Amino acid sequence: xxxxxxxxxxxxxxxxxxxxxxxxxxxxxxxxxxxxxxxxxxxxxxxxxxxxxxxxxxxxxxxxxxxxxxxxxxxxxxxxxxxxxxxxxxxxxxxxxxxxxxxxxxxxxxxxxxxxxxxxxxxxxxxxxxxxxxxxxxxxxxxxxxxxxxxxxxxxxxxxxxxxxxxxxxxxxxxxxxxxxxxxxxxxxxxxxxxxxxxxxxxxxxxxxxxxxxxxxxxxxxxxxxxxxxxxxxxxxxxxxxxxxxxxxxxxxxxxxxxxxxxxxxxxxxxxxxxxxxxxxxxxxxxxxxxxxxxxxxxxxxxxxxxxxxxxxxxxxxxxxxxxxxxxxxxxxxxxxxxxxxxxxxxxxxxxxxxxxxxxxxxxxxxxxxxxxx
Numbered sequence: 001x002x003x004x005x006x007x008x009x010x011x012x013x014x015x016x017x018x019x020x021x022x023x024x025x026x027x028x029x030x031x032x033x034x035x036x037x038x039x040x041x042x043x044x045x046x047x048x049x050x051x052x053x054x055x056x057x058x059x060x061x062x063x064x065x066x067x068x069x070x071x072x073x074x075x076x077x078x079x080x081x082x083x084x085x086x087x088x089x090x091x092x093x094x095x096x097x098x099x100x101x102x103x104x105x106x107x108x109x110x111x112x113x114x115x116x117x118x119x120x121x122x123x124x125x126x127x128x129x130x131x132x133x134x135x136x137x138x139x140x141x142x143x144x145x146x147x148x149x150x151x152x153x154x155x156x157x158x159x160x161x162x163x164x165x166x167x168x169x170x171x172x173x174x175x176x177x178x179x180x181x182x183x184x185x186x187x188x189x190x191x192x193x194x195x196x197x198x199x200x201x202x203x204x205x206x207x208x209x210x211x212x213x214x215x216x217x218x219x220x221x222x223x224x225x226x227x228x229x230x231x232x233x234x235x236x237x238x239x240x241x242x243x244x245x246x247x248x249x250x251x252x253x254x255x256x257x258x259x260x261x262x263x264x265x266x267x268x269x270x271x272x273x274x275x276x277x278x279x280x281x282x283x284x285x286x287x288x289x290x291x292x293x294x295x296x297x298x299x300x301x302x303x304x305x306x307x308x309x310x311x312x313x314x315x316x317x318x319x320x321x322x323x324x325x326x327x328x329x330x331x332x333x334x335x336x337x338x339x340x341x342x343x344x345x346x347x348x349x350x351x352x353x354x355x356x357x358x359x360x361x362x363x364x365x366x367x368x369x370x371x372x373x374x
Contacts, residue, residue: 037094038081039147042136043112044101046070052077053140055147056090066141074115092119097127097150098168099186101135105204105211113172113209124169127154127184130204130211134188142196153200157184161233161249162221163200171206180207180322182223185214207320219314222307225272226323228253234279237299242292243283247276247300247357256325258332261348264340266329268349270308275358276300293357301353312349319345 042053053068069080082090100109116122129150131139140146157163165184166174174181187201202220205213215223224230236246251274261267276297281287287296315323321344326336340346 036090038090038092039094040097040099040140040150041092041095042099042101042140043074043104044135044137045103045107048072050074050077050104051137052081053137054081054090055140057094066146068137068141074111092122095122095126096147097129099136099139099146099150100128100130100183100211101137102131102133102211104136105130105206108210109206110209113168113175116168117172124172125167127165127167128171129153129165129184129186131198132185132187132201132204132214139186139188139196139198143198144191144195149197153184153186153198157200158231160200161224161230162217163202164224164227164229174322174324175206175209178321178324178326180205180212180320182206182215182227182322205318205320205322207318207322212318212320215311215314218303218307219311222304222311223323225249225251225274225304226254226270226308226311230274235300235303237296237303239285239292239295239299241295242285242287242289243281245278245282245285245287245296246280247296248279249300249304250275250277256328258325258329258334260334261346263346265346265348266325266334266339266343268312268325268328268347269352270349271352271354272304272308274300274304274353274355276355277358297355297357300355304353304355305351308351308353309349312347312351316345316347 037057038054039057040055044051044053049070049072051068051070052074053066056065056067067081067084069077069084071077071080078092098112100112116124116126127150143149154165157165163184164182166182171181171183182203183206185201185204186198189197189199191197201214202217203215203223204211205215221230221233221235224233230249230251233249234246235249236244238244251272254270254272257269259267259269278287285292287293311323315321315325319342325344325347329336329339336343
């Protein structure tokens with residue numbers, strides 16, 4: 001009886017432990033010191049192949065190393081990176097950013113999105129960038145700390161308003177709904193030393209999963225306003241009376257109402273109501289004068305209206321809904337499936353901007369510099 005009890009206990013322990021040690025909970029165990037996390041991954045077209053470049057973290061005190069590999073496709077390229085990384089196991093669960101070279105983005109990003117959605121290690125929350133007129137490898141291998149640089153770009157675009165960093169999930173949803181999306185564009189610049197750096201450079205336009213163009217300057221800022229990601233942005237404006245001023249724009253998503261237009265198309269009524277903070281006045285203008293404030297506000301209204309009209313006209317000319325208007329249609333109760341396939345090319349729009357000058361950094365009057373003050 002005792003032997004039977006021992007045999008039963010041994011069988012139960014075997015069942016709890018799994019069929020074998022090789023298939024237990026420690027089957028995939030690796031010491032943490034043997035893991036090499038990829039923080040930034042670059043993708044470039046290399047003729048008919050794919051070139052990958054990765055910033056691989058080597059340890060808390062060791063910084064990151066850049067490794068490169070070429071392969072026929074993404075799966076083979078990721079495996080090739082392992083061979084180039086030396087000792088340790090490369091893993092991608094902590095990857096923060098994907099950087100796309102311009103040629104790769106123009107050839108199409110669908111393969112990347114499909115892979116990330118299927119793979120259990122990479123994340124849809126990874127941020128996405130495209131390098132204007134350059135390669136991802138140049139930035140990943142030429143920058144001293146590309147991961148820190150891209151984190152700084154994310155913070156900077158939040159403040160500047162003329163670009164925004166979207167992640168793969170946001171971009172994939174926009175592409176699925178509208179067939180187009182915007183991604184943060186970068187321009188390479190020479191750093192203080194021999195290493196490369198990069199600065200935000202508007203938006204790359206994805207249409208049909210391929211890079212189709214860019215938005216720059218005032219158009220990029222207007223796109224941020226229309227998408228509701230403007231945050232705060234500086235705008236230098238010339239008033240008809242009193243001279244120029246710089247204002248800080250703050251605006252949430254504008255109100256977009258959609259209705260049926262001519263010949264079954266779409267007409268958009270767009271209203272934006274930004275708040276203006278007066279940051280600087282040039283030429284000794286008296287910003288406390290109501291006439292000057294009215295002229296300044298009117299100039300801001302017209303500038304923003306013209307900029308938004310230019311972005312919408314660009315969307316219409318390309319036939320690409322990179323502003324996510326399809327979502328606004330659904331909110332209004334219009335099924336995009338009932339519209340002509342080229343409804344973006346025929347859309348009409350009317351834009352109203354009603355800015356409000358809300359504050360002037362607490363000053364009740366211009367700062368006196370002629371003496372006689374208290």
